[in-house]
Amino acid sequence: MIDVSLVDPLAKGLPQTPRMSMPAALTAGVLHVALLWLVLQSVPVLPTVRSVVRYLTPITLPREKPPEAKPIPIRVPKPTPAATPKA
Numbered sequence: 203m204i205d206v207s208l209v210d211p212l213a214k215g216l217p218q219t220p221r222m223s224m225p226a227a228l229t230a231g232v233l234h235v236a237l238l239w240l241v242l243q244s245v246p247v248l249p250t251v252r253s254v255v256r257y258l259t260p261i262t263l264p265r266e267k268p269p270e271a272k273p274i275p276i277r278v279p280k281p282t283p284a285a286t287p288k289a
Contacts, residue, residue, distance in 0.1 A: 222230070242251055 241247060
């Protein structure tokens with residue numbers, strides 16, 4: 203038989219820590235996001251963050267403009283004079 207204490211470390215009698223409730227986890231997450239937003243809005247941090255973001259943006263080389271298509275001249279046949287009957 204397999205000893206349960208080898209498979210499950212909590213079965214050895216280690217103290218279990220209670221899990222946070224969903225409202226507590228949500229509140230903690232919202233507070234962390236709000237604090238991070240406040241730190242990013244402070245005066246010395248804002249220019250640094252902007253320069254880092256500008257540095258991390260991908261550099262895209264300007265594309266070459268495609269050659270402009272020359273308009274194809276439309277050939278209109280010259281009108282042929284109608285044959286006049288000779289008298």
